[in-house]
Amino acid sequence: xxxxxxxxxxxxxxxVGPGGVGKTTTAAALALRAARAGKRALVLTIDPAKRLAxxxxxxxxxxRLQPAPGVAPGTLHAAMLDTKQSFDALIGRIxxxxxxxxxxxxxxxxxxxxxxxxxxAYVAAERLYDVMHGGEFDxxxxxxxxxxxxxxxxxAPSRLAQFLDEGxxxxxxxxxxxxxxxxxxxxxxxxxxALKLLGKLAGDTIVDELVAFFRxxxxxxxxxxxxxxxxxxxxxxxxxAYLLIASTAPTSMDDAxxxxxxxxxxxxxxxxxxxxxxxxxxxxxxxxxxPPGARPTLSEDALNDLAARLLAxxxxxxxxxxDALQAARRFRDEVAPGVAAVAIAERDxxxxxxxxxxxxxxxxxxx
Amino acid sequence: MALDPxxxxxxxxTGKGGVGKSSVxxxxxxxxxxxxxRPLVVxxxxxxxxxxLFEAPAIGYxxxxxxxxxxxxxxxxxxxLTDYIAAQVRVxxxxxxxxxxxxxxRFFYAAPAVAEVVTLRKLAELAERGxxxxxxxxxxxxxxxxxFLSLPQVFEGLVGPTGPLRALLDATTALLRxxxxxxxxxxxxxxxxxxxxxxxxxxxxxxxxxxxxxxLVVNRVPAPPLGEPESALLPELARREGFAADVxxxxxxxxxxxxxxxxxxxxxxxxxLPRVELPELGTLRRAPSRAALGALGAALVSQLAEGAx
Numbered sequence: 001x002x003x004x005x006x007x008x009x010x011x012x013x014x015x016v017g018p019g020g021v022g023k024t025t026t027a028a029a030l031a032l033r034a035a036r037a038g039k040r041a042l043v044l045t046i047d048p049a050k051r052l053a054x055x056x057x058x059x060x061x062x063x064r065l066q067p068a069p070g071v072a073p074g075t076l077h078a079a080m081l082d083t084k085q086s087f088d089a090l091i092g093r094i095x096x097x098x099x100x101x102x103x104x105x106x107x108x109x110x111x112x113x114x115x116x117x118x119x120x121a122y123v124a125a126e127r128l129y130d131v132m133h134g135g136e137f138d139x140x141x142x143x144x145x146x147x148x149x150x151x152x153x154x155x156a157p158s159r160l161a162q163f164l165d166e167g168x169x170x171x172x173x174x175x176x177x178x179x180x181x182x183x184x185x186x187x188x189x190x191x192x193x194a195l196k197l198l199g200k201l202a203g204d205t206i207v208d209e210l211v212a213f214f215r216x217x218x219x220x221x222x223x224x225x226x227x228x229x230x231x232x233x234x235x236x237x238x239x240x241a242y243l244l245i246a247s248t249a250p251t252s253m254d255d256a257x258x259x260x261x262x263x264x265x266x267x268x269x270x271x272x273x274x275x276x277x278x279x280x281x282x283x284x285x286x287x288x289x290x291p292p293g294a295r296p297t298l299s300e301d302a303l304n305d306l307a308a309r310l311l312a313x314x315x316x317x318x319x320x321x322x323d324a325l326q327a328a329r330r331f332r333d334e335v336a337p338g339v340a341a342v343a344i345a346e347r348d349x350x351x352x353x354x355x356x357x358x359x360x361x362x363x364x365x366x367x
Numbered sequence: 368m369a370l371d372p373x374x375x376x377x378x379x380x381t382g383k384g385g386v387g388k389s390s391v392x393x394x395x396x397x398x399x400x401x402x403x404x405r406p407l408v409v410x411x412x413x414x415x416x417x418x419x420l421f422e423a424p425a426i427g428y429x430x431x432x433x434x435x436x437x438x439x440x441x442x443x444x445x446x447x448l449t450d451y452i453a454a455q456v457r458v459x460x461x462x463x464x465x466x467x468x469x470x471x472x473r474f475f476y477a478a479p480a481v482a483e484v485v486t487l488r489k490l491a492e493l494a495e496r497g498x499x500x501x502x503x504x505x506x507x508x509x510x511x512x513x514x515f516l517s518l519p520q521v522f523e524g525l526v527g528p529t530g531p532l533r534a535l536l537d538a539t540t541a542l543l544r545x546x547x548x549x550x551x552x553x554x555x556x557x558x559x560x561x562x563x564x565x566x567x568x569x570x571x572x573x574x575x576x577x578x579x580x581x582x583l584v585v586n587r588v589p590a591p592p593l594g595e596p597e598s599a600l601l602p603e604l605a606r607r608e609g610f611a612a613d614v615x616x617x618x619x620x621x622x623x624x625x626x627x628x629x630x631x632x633x634x635x636x637x638x639x640l641p642r643v644e645l646p647e648l649g650t651l652r653r654a655p656s657r658a659a660l661g662a663l664g665a666a667l668v669s670q671l672a673e674g675a676x
Contacts, residue, residue, distance in 0.1 A: 018384055018385060019383055019384015019385045020383055020384045020385020020386060020556075020561070021385060050563075051559075051560075107525045108525065111480060111521045111522065111525060146383075146384040146385075194468075194471060197452075197456070197465065200455055200456065200531070201451070201452060201455050201531060201532065202526070202530070202531070202532040203526050203527045203529070203530035203531070203532045203533060204527060204530070205525060205526060205527040206525050206526060206527075206532065209525060247385070249385065250655075251385070251387065251389060251390065251416065251419075252385050254416065254419055255384075282612060282616075283611075283612050283615030283616050283619060284612070284615060289616075290612075295609055295610065295613070296607070296608060296609045296610075298607060302600060303600060303603060303604050303607070305597075306597050306600045306601070306604055307604060307610060307613065309593065309597060310604075310610070310613040310614070310616070310617050311613065313592055313593070313616065313617060313620060314613060314616060317616070317620075350559060
């Protein structure tokens, strides 16, 4: 079984990689491959990716789980992680009635749930809990943001759990009285002193809203923590695989190296490294470019000149391809020794159809 | 209208990941130093690309010379946070203890916008100090730029009319919106996805809070693979035995080049900013040398000057 197909046997594949390497597309292509193999697959993207929606035959990608038409024998669903929508939906699931209203109206919550970088990780973690627990999917492919700190998602459940730790909440919700403590005694700072400090740093309005926010959260703590705990386990489960997607451009490889190190720090090595757009297919074939060879000599000088020029062009492209594949192998040997790696061909087209998306993973070289 | 690439004190560079933003920032820094300025490159935490590009050892939170008259700093959240707190409580030791407090740390790391607020504070301070000019900020991705620019709205209603955070927000908002002091440059690639994202981002900027826009950099613009007369002969060669694959390869390269030009046309039509087209740096797969970055910076400066002529 190819390393790519081995991934399809997992329950969750987390796609990690720098920006601009076609991460979202690769994630979708992988989910499609699973669906073609009979799985019920879901791809969770972080990008509204209009073209991808087109290729999947969808009007657009949003918070809803939408089935892509015409996929058989399995199914392919797609959804986009929309921070604001997902957060509100989450509050809707966890909180009821007045508590829900109080949270949704809270300004700290509103600031928190808007499109701020850090929020994405929480939303993704929460959404994962939902889709993995619904039992509706055999395979979930998760796209991550194209930032250097994409791995925040791995820490988000733990961080949320810590954040909502009873101690922390109590600490903040301690009666706001006796605020006589001076900053000089902050070493053993309690919540009251902390709030006073925050008031000084950020203003009293923000502190009042914050306390109100924590007050409501305190009631929801157990629900949140349970989910965080389960999601944390899920991300470290044996049925979860990490797929590192990179390109062979130097700066992109630096970012990929950084991500690989972050994975290693968390003892979650990638299962597979994919180098996207890293070789040039021979026209009309699905193998890499062939070296320039002998060509017939023609009677017209102009045509012979052109033919020579085309051979030079072929040689240039070939050299670039060799450099790219060599860089890819070096990366694998240095950063992820022993890990399977595949290189995907450059594309002529935009993956506008399901067929093109499927073909993307056909033109691969094992490194 | 003439655009002096070194006029603005604070210059923000934004673009989708993978467009070569860091190389462009490094190139502009080298050109600024060449022109006699004292440029500072600011990277936002996580990882210092400038260490690779300038082959400089550990770049920290304070400006570090990286050679050729360029300095760089890496915005580290802990340090920036300590700075911010120290400015309020006036005792640095206390600020350090606060940042070292595990609970507060958790809070600051989990809370929204804390990183952005303290980063902007540091930027404003560097701009005020005036030791470096221009200050070139390598923003993480377009999302990051949006976040910075929308910070005042995020905090609207949340921060009272007075207090230190209000003062900070007002000061940094003023800096971001001051067209004399601050410019936001867009960096993109001549490919469909980055082009569309850049057009969308520009439209979003036009609809949002005011920010002075500088120029548009189209990076890695490919040279045409064949000249006009050669291209015209392709169909003829295609009719001869044994050249089908070579001709198909050339046609593919021409189509890719044409697509890149179409993207540049779309960008030009949608974004009324001075435009700079930078070439692909040498062979594709190697980190650019300092000389290559210097040449890139010189190309950027001369194109902006020509555009003004």
